[in-house]
Amino acid sequence: MIELIPDELPVVRLYKLNFNMKTQEKRILIVGGYGMVGSNIARLIRKADKGINLILGGRNPDNGMSLAKELNHTKTAYVNLEEGFDLSAFEKIDLIISAVDDHSNILRETAISNGIACIAVSELADQIAPTAFLGLHKAIAAPVVYAGHWQAGLLTLMARELASKFSQIETIELAGLYDPKDMVGPLVANEVSGFVGEALIRREGNWLSVQAKENPRTIHLHNGSSAIGYPMSTLDVPSIAAFTSAKNIRFDFITGESIGTGKGLHASHDLYITISGTLLSGEERTFSTVVSGPEGNSHLTAVGVYLITEKILGLNGESDSKTGGLYLPETMISNQNISNRLKEFGVEVMEDNLDF
Secondary structure, eight states: EEEOOOOTTTTOSSSSSOOOOOTTTTEEEEEEESSHHHHHHHHHHHHOOOSSEEEEEEEEEEEGHHHHHHHSSEEEEOOOGGOOOOGGGGOOSSSEOSSSSOOOOOHHHHHHTTTEEEOOOOOOOOGHHHHHHHHHHHHOOSEEOOOOOOGGGHHHHHHHHTTEEEEEEEEEEEEEEEETTSSSHHHHHHHHHSSSSSSEETTTTTEEEOOOOOOOOOEEEETEEEEEEHHHHHHHHHHHHHHHHHEEEEEEEEEEEEEHHHTSSSOOOEEEEEEEEEETSOOOEEEEEEEEEEEOOHHHHHHHHHHHHHHHHGGGOOOOOOOOOOEOOHHHHSOOHHHHHHHHHTEEEEEEEOOO
8 A cells, every 4th residue: 555645744645646847857766765774865865866756655654754854855655565565656656765674575576567677675695586587577677676785785896896806716705793883773673683594605616505503603803803793695695606706605794893883983884805815916815804884784775775776867977777677786886996986975995915
């Protein structure tokens, strides 16, 4: 069920959107748009484009009214995926961003069936098959992006940049550190608890589904301490395997004190990337890189979604991508020097050259 709420009339409920705008102006529906991740996505889009129309969807649209007024050219809508999704309630949508758990694939299937671009950020490696098969059976008229990678692909994009220094890679170890002091919404909270169970890893060239709790790994943190991590089936693992052919790849989830908290600042969200192999120079080396998002997990995820949105709709001077098909963040975003882009959002990138 969908019910649209105009920001200027909080007590009147309408079932049709009427922006009275030119047909060429673009509309983005962000489901979960006034939550922690969704609100960050909306603000980043609005910063890049002052006129694009945003619709913030969720089960309690009144909670998004103040954000809608802040952003301008923004409406709220009642969207409850448990009750279904009626696209006909909207005049025109150019892009659907799913910032909620959508385990029934309602939004992606709607997008594929109706030729609408879509970005979904909540799926794990074992959850993408239904829409992948749907995409193989249907002609897809707009980009549909699987962005269930950690931070909507930022970790994978950084790994791609770092991997370009190597001629051959043996091992890539990844980790995301969640600081309990980092305020998160339900989408991220579900991810935080998601490592319990089986996880997809690559070991000695073999794909394995392992029990997370039975396969811990010790991660050395930026402050000199260490923490125990557990593997999780993010899309980063198969994505990175595809473009590096590394024999050993795993992503681990860890909980601990972030770099930001250690400095007495806002809790950051920290990504750890360690790559071992042969450099282009022929040397055998190990590089370790830390990516720290000072505004926390939700903001860093939003940055990843924004960079994909930027490419799909041609924001911020980017050429838009109108070719339909199934995409991953690394196949949508061609920028090989993603670290410089991240610095534009206040994200810090720290590299160490390890001699072991």
